[in-house]
Amino acid sequence: MAMFIVRVELPNADYSDYQRLYDSMEGYGFTKQITGDDGVMYDLPDAEYYYNGTYDIEAVSSTAFKVAKSVRTNAKVLVTEAERIKWTGLIYQ
Numbered sequence: 001m002a003m004f005i006v007r008v009e010l011p012n013a014d015y016s017d018y019q020r021l022y023d024s025m026e027g028y029g030f031t032k033q034i035t036g037d038d039g040v041m042y043d044l045p046d047a048e049y050y051y052n053g054t055y056d057i058e059a060v061s062s063t064a065f066k067v068a069k070s071v072r073t074n075a076k077v078l079v080t081e082a083e084r085i086k087w088t089g090l091i092y093q
Contacts, residue, residue, distance in 0.1 A: 002056065003082045006030060006049040006064045010072040017071050018047075024067045029053055033093065034085065042090035057081045 008025075010017050022032060030049040033041045044050060051060055061079040068075030 001052055001054060003085060004051045004055075004057065004060045005044075005080045005082060005085065006051060006060065007078040008047055008049065008064060008068045009076040010068065011074050011076070013072055021068060021071045024070060025049055025064070028063050028067060030064065030067075034087070034090075036092075041093045042087065043093065044090065 008021060010021060013021075030051050032044050032049060034044060034050045035041050049064070055063065057079055060081075061077060064079060065075065065077045068077055
């Protein structure tokens, strides 16, 4: 399975827009948390999502963009496929 970090920006959005985005993204398997090697779940920075699954980068990008555009038509999406992910300073749950 492939791992991806997805950044979504919704220009001129408010909190309710981002909440709608979160709810919709979750329905497609995108999460706001990432699990470390220690088994602890960590919260990603604002506007970032994690996907680990069978989609390729094209499918991840088009799905995230479709979801984001359903909230704000001027959405911006950046997708990075990762072999490994390392972080520092994220808050754990």
